Amino acid sequence: xxxxxIPGGFVxxxxxxxxxxxxxxxTRITYPGIDTFLRQITLEHPKRNLEGLAExxxxxxxxxxxxxxxxxxxxxQAEPYSLSQGNVKFIVRTLRDAVRQARxxxx
Numbered sequence: 001x002x003x004x005x006i007p008g009g010f011v012x013x014x015x016x017x018x019x020x021x022x023x024x025x026x027t028r029i030t031y032p033g034i035d036t037f038l039r040q041i042t043l044e045h046p047k048r049n050l051e052g053l054a055e056x057x058x059x060x061x062x063x064x065x066x067x068x069x070x071x072x073x074x075x076x077q078a079e080p081y082s083l084s085q086g087n088v089k090f091i092v093r094t095l096r097d098a099v100r101q102a103r104x105x106x107x
Contacts, residue, residue, distance in 0.1 A: 010062050028106045031066045032098060034058055041094060048087055069099045 038054040060080070062068055075081070076088040084092065 021035075030105075031064045031101050031102050034063055034065060034068075037065050037095075037098060041091075045090070048090060050083075052093070053081065053083070064103070065095050066099050068095050071095075072092065 034057050035054045038050060038057075039059045042050045057068070071086070071092070073088045073092060077085070077090055096099070
């Protein structure tokens, strides 16, 4: 179970990534919360029109960015998210980069 670590962040044991990469098991990793992460992205990229995405994800019980790292384009294009292809590519890339950065921060 995730435990709050810092405002907007949670400590999770990182899940095993697709492609057979091993789980590091490092519980020092603090991943940003979905709401904090997407609020920042929305402010930095207002043309993307991502308002409301955090609420939709949290309504589906996604609270931390690492929980979405393995989701593909089809996930974000489907209901209830219905993102455009361009926004899907942007979100998938941005989420995976943020998860990678969180892991690298503890090395």
